[in-house]
Amino acid sequence: MAQHAAVDDLVKLLTKANYDLTLVQHRLDKEFQQIYPHNANPLKLVSRIKKIQEDLSSLKEECRELLAAKQDLIDKARTTLVGNRSLLKRMQASSGLPLISDSDDLAYTNLNQIINEWTVQVRPKTGDGKHDSDSEDINQLLFSAIVQNS
Template sequence: MGHPHDYHHQAVDGLVSLFTKANHDLNLVSFKLEKEFQQVYSDNTNPMKLVSRINKIQEELASIQEQCRELLAAKQDLIDKASTTLVGNRSLLQKLQASAGVPVIDDSNDPEFANFNQVIDEWTAQVRAGADDEDQEAVSEDINHLLFSAIVPGN
């Protein structure tokens, strides 16, 4: 009869053989379905191709969502840095104007600065309009999260 160790290998060999046959049978069924669908359907309506495309899209969705998050974080970082730099430079300019005895340009007489603030405010309002109320309450100042929620519902 042999050693228990040999019996273990025989059992594993039987399982491997069974799985190999099952895999072969499934591949054969898949091949036959593919051929049948090619004859019955056009490329755009072939169920196997549609399922394959859906699976590929689902696999790529997580990566795309992460890339969106990175892009939105970079966008917000750029907006924050631009705002900080522009406001800081504007403040320095006003101090220079005051120390030089030149009339200081205030907010009401600075159309460029007003336009800049308007663009930022409109962008923020647009992003908030695309997000649901729950998102607005939870993270009212997190523009990245709001924008991502507007683009990818359910997040």
């Protein structure tokens, strides 16, 4: 039975300590509310900062996923459109129709311009002028550029 009494005493001590800490927390909160008006309470600011840091981590991951999806879309669009354009040119040639030059094809020019803008936005961070085909590298570079400029 002595063991149970010791455990009971420990539980009572921990319960009292918990009550005392809760009381101190409430008193500090009231004091800070009086001293620091308009959401300037340091306790609340620390909690908001921690929440923002957690949100930032998940936001970074979502940005990486979004950028990877964007690069994948660009790669697929380029592959599909360039492939279709090549087939169209072959069909024009075999049917005897005049071929449309790259400079006269507005959609093709616009596609290349968009892809070049995307590449230019990403490339200044590499500094070496090399063109990697690895979309993860491109996405990481763009993400770094966006985060560093923010």
